Amino acid sequence: MDKLSNNQIAWRAAQDIADGAYVNLGIGFPEKVAQYQPPGRHAIFHTENGILNFGEAPAPGEEDWDLINAGKKAVTLRPGAAFFHHADSFAMVRGGHLDVAILGAYEVAENGDLANWSTGPKGVPAVGGAMDLVHGAKRVAIITDHVTKDGQPKLLRRCTLPLTGVGCVTRVYTSLAVIDIADGRFMLREKLPSLGLEAIQRLTGAELHRDGPVADLIVPEL
Amino acid sequence: MDKLSNNQIAWRAAQDIADGAYVNLGIGFPEKVAQYQPPGRHAIFHTENGILNFGEAPAPGEEDWDLINAGKKAVTLRPGAAFFHHADSFAMVRGGHLDVAILGAYEVAENGDLANWSTGPKGVPAVGGAMDLVHGAKRVAIITDHVTKDGQPKLLRRCTLPLTGVGCVTRVYTSLAVIDIADGRFMLREKLPSLGLEAIQRLTGAELHRDGPVADLIVPEL
Amino acid sequence: MDKRVTGLAEAVADIEDGVTVMIGGFGGAGSPIELIHALLDRHRATGHPRDLTLVNNNAGNGHLGLAALIEAGMVRKIICSFPRSADASVFNAAYRDGSVELELVPQGTLAERIRAGGAGIPAFYTPTSVGTDLARGKPVAEFDGRRYVQERWLKADVALVKAELADTQGNLTYRMAARNFSPLMCMAATQTIVQARRILAAGGIDPEVVVTPGIFVQKIVEVASPVQEEDLARAGAAYPLEA
């Protein structure tokens, strides 16, 4: 089936980040979003462990392990960077100073609930800064495959896994569509042109609503 | 009547400050305590407005009004000084990091209550950092004349003026005596040699207790 | 993202009637006197803004800065810890005739409430003021056998702040004890307006020594030779200053 690659999902999410926006990207897949800023736009990236305005990874062998992001990957600094301690860092998060946080998800529900930290009681739990970010950033967006590896919907009426946050997600960028969450409903905004409405509805665990035309989700080859 | 001058009261209070102690001195009279540190001892003085390890006043004409204490008097820095913002400053206060705060008083009660911020509903109220200091420093000591200008006791069974703090004072240095507060009682530790026990009791608004010999309160001419 | 504006008038142009304005400074140290006087100039020209709620440690000295805002009738309420000063006659008169309301807050509680506003903490408990008149009406709770007062966050629509260095992205340093409440107010205000003695290019401030990261700052204006309010006050100056 036709679907976007992770790079393409990240590209699409990057198009919605304004010039000068303060942005936190979750560890792993969401970090890719930084690579796809439209020309002329410069977001300022925040990492929970106390850096504002960090840049891309250094060349191999150039790593300084005191200069890392929340995923413990080596990064670099951009002009205008600042260091601060963890309480100040999460003051930025919790105090509503970030314009957007882009995170991954196990499940997203039509009421805006997010599950992305625990797959249940077996395994060792780990939460990091996810629960802070989802109730702190002005806008919480999710990038994710539309379905699990087993083909099961990740967009659901209600989350089944332990919640990260309640009613916190407002937009989901998936491998098939861009979907807003408003008033407890999934609002389909964009979808792959090759995909019919019914097809995408079948892959979604809750009703997809529309309040206007659904745009074509068109992204470059990446 | 024989009594200590304010300088002498400040001198006596200074003798109880250990080398290396972190100390906050209230504005006005308590600021004098800094002048009387015993030779070889160096307390580190904190001021609410964000300086640790400030020193004496600069020479006249040398004032920098960005370098002031809580009383808005010009000060200088000592080696090892640090600047910080008000929340960090009061984290030091409230978090129990100061070894001692020495403050003035309108009234002190045998239960440790202190009134030193308001003389009642007329006038414009002003509190500053007093209420924070009395519940923050490890030890809260008072320096004060033993009686008011009208000769009325300032050490009382219960305060009559609006409280600054509840059960917070543990030692009072007056113009006549050194008195500890323990288990809701005034414990007389030192008194002017020229003054009889009854004389000092008459000038005190609550019972003075003893649990051992009362030492002579002897201070230099100042 | 260049946060510079062209002048003081532009910096304060969109402060509306009825808003809460946090103003940095402790006495004269850190008082953004040029920004305050620009606001006064605007009020003289337009009658706005007015009905302001001010947050500062003090309530003005002489006839400058905060005191001049009160004297101009722009202020409805002051939230502060210590309204006394060398010459608090303007505030005292306004307080006594009831034209300005006072919310008196212990200094450390004021600082922590502002930090809480900036840090997304709606309420916290403090030992400060327990059992006193200033705790009246506030919830009290016991933790580990000791009583604490619940205090609420304090936020503002606008903060006016004096910095030493800024870069174009809004990273700031301060000068000595002029730091005081300013870094907290930058966090707690929707719009933080900064006057800086010098504005550098991004990267002009060592990332290790930034005190206020630019995320907390919205507008910066360079005031290359700021006056110190204390110097003005001691010289007997009053708003409007002689040119």
Place this chain on the structure above:
Amino acid sequence: MDKRVTGLAEAVADIEDGVTVMIGGFGGAGSPIELIHALLDRHRATGHPRDLTLVNNNAGNGHLGLAALIEAGMVRKIICSFPRSADASVFNAAYRDGSVELELVPQGTLAERIRAGGAGIPAFYTPTSVGTDLARGKPVAEFDGRRYVQERWLKADVALVKAELADTQGNLTYRMAARNFSPLMCMAATQTIVQARRILAAGGIDPEVVVTPGIFVQKIVEVASPVQEEDLARAGAAYPLEA
């Protein structure tokens, strides 16, 4: 007041059984590996300290630092936000066999709880974790129509911290993102023990750039060429390190 001690062994000599130890660092950045290994050396020699509660963002990597403390059986409980790492096998095994208890705390809540411990704030409200399993059993209150969880302060008997510069009075700076939790832990511990790359005379650090004022520090030891835990881990090193 000179807070220097003569060596790593002396620095950690009076850490007792059963105490809570905050350890600075986020992954390898800021990990005071020399202090931790000095504690391990002491345990090898004396069997103490043990039954420790550790506070850190993580729960150790490979067989170094925190992981080595767990592996040596010195740890009863870990309070952290993210026990995963490149090689968390030591913690995972101890967690699964029940020998180490885990208190999982959202990262921002962990930071704020530690700051609260240092700042004398026994409890505060946060939106973080509302409606999740991590809020279970905690009081919830509504402010301005939104629900918040009450969280309690976190204090420690001891903090182990890695600084860049120190002066003899305990004023500290850090190196880049090695700062992370360390300034907060210095505030929240009864005894803060610091390893610094360089110890300067009092006044050797500009008062404007001090990050941790000396009031929060009790002991300092110079470790002139500290190793970075991440470098050790990537080299496959394990405690005890080859000399």
